[in-house]
Amino acid sequence: xxxxxxxxxxxxxxxxxxxxxxxxxISEHNRLYWYRQTLGQGPEFLTYFQNEAQLEKxxxxxxxFSAERPKGxxxxxxxxxxxxxxxxxYLCASRQLAGVVTGELFFGEGSRLTVL
Amino acid sequence: xxxxxxxxxxxxxSEGASLELRCNYSYGATxxxxxxxxxxGQGLQLLLKxxxxxxxxxxxxxxxxxxxxxxxxxNLRKPSVHWxxxxxxxxxxxxxxxxxxxxxFGRGTSLIxxx
Numbered sequence: 001x002x003x004x005x006x007x008x009x010x011x012x013x014x015x016x017x018x019x020x021x022x023x024x025x026i027s028e029h030n031r032l033y034w035y036r037q038t039l040g041q042g043p044e045f046l047t048y049f050q051n052e053a054q055l056e057k058x059x060x061x062x063x064x065f066s067a068e069r070p071k072g073x074x075x076x077x078x079x080x081x082x083x084x085x086x087x088x089x090y091l092c093a094s095r096q097l098a099g100v101v102t103g104e105l106f107f108g109e110g111s112r113l114t115v116l
Numbered sequence: 117x118x119x120x121x122x123x124x125x126x127x128x129x130s131e132g133a134s135l136e137l138r139c140n141y142s143y144g145a146t147x148x149x150x151x152x153x154x155x156x157g158q159g160l161q162l163l164l165k166x167x168x169x170x171x172x173x174x175x176x177x178x179x180x181x182x183x184x185x186x187x188x189x190x191n192l193r194k195p196s197v198h199w200x201x202x203x204x205x206x207x208x209x210x211x212x213x214x215x216x217x218x219x220x221f222g223r224g225t226s227l228i229x230x231x
Binding site: 031035107 | 120122148150152157159160161162165208218219220221222
């Protein structure tokens, strides 16, 4: 069990550029979640997947945000035409549905985005 | 509207003192309840959880929490705080329904520990 891995850990970009974050969940976990965390706030849900199916995407912050999990393993979160307000920590988490189900989410260390 | 409230943004305690962090929720039914801790530069780590049964649950690092249905609360406690407990603490709730399972987090309480 290598845990949830997120890359890159830090990304600095200029306004208007596109950025992509990658998340590798714990291998046997079916569900994968994306959250955004801004300074002084708790994680805010964005979207989640069960295997390759995106179960909820209405809470993505705008149509500039998109996520996919094409083979049901790793996932990517893309932000197009970044704005300064997109600066935040983007958290990925995964959850197991089969076997011993504990109900908890396992979080990665996050990808911090700074938009200049 | 469904919500999770952590009324204390910051809490300061002396090392060795007891601690209680508050969490209240507003849901139509009893949700699943969690406490997570986040140290600087780290991901969120689960401290404990409540699904059903005994309303006093024990977690890691000497933490416990008590579910009180009448107060819609799930407060986190520790009898003696250590300097290493300084971190951000998040309460989370899940109202699992129709196959949906989306944890909602409170805004967090920052714990400061004085020597």
